[in-house]
Amino acid sequence: MSTSTSKKLAKRIKELRLERGLTQEEAAKKCGLKYKYYQEYEGKKPRDMRLSTMDRIAKGFNINTSELFND
Numbered sequence: 001m002s003t004s005t006s007k008k009l010a011k012r013i014k015e016l017r018l019e020r021g022l023t024q025e026e027a028a029k030k031c032g033l034k035y036k037y038y039q040e041y042e043g044k045k046p047r048d049m050r051l052s053t054m055d056r057i058a059k060g061f062n063i064n065t066s067e068l069f070n071d
Contacts, residue, residue, distance in 0.1 A: 009054075010046035012068055016061045017042070031060030 017027045028038035033056060040047045041057070049057075051065075058065040 006046040006048060009049060009068060010042050010044075012070070013057060014042050016063070016068075020061070027060065031057045033057070033060075 013027075017024065020027075022030070024039055024042060025035050028035040031038065033041075033053070037047075041049055041053070054065050054068055058068055
C-alpha cells in the first residue's frame with residue numbers, strides 16, 4: 001500500500017471514530033484489534049493494513065469495506 005493511501009485511510013478511520021464519539025481504545029475494541037495496533041493505523045505514519053484488518057475495522061464501524069475509501 002502506498003504511503004499516500006495509508007495516510008488517506010488513517011484519516012478516514014479517524015473521521016469515522018470521531019463521528020461516533022469513540023476513543024481510540026473503544027474503537028479498537030469494537031473492531032476486535034489491540035489498542036496498540038489500532039493506534040498505529042490511525043497515526044501520522046500509519047502502518048500498512050491488510051485487507052482482513054480493513055474488513056475488521058469496517059465491521060467495527062458497521063460499514064462496507066469500500067466505504068473506508070470514501071471521502
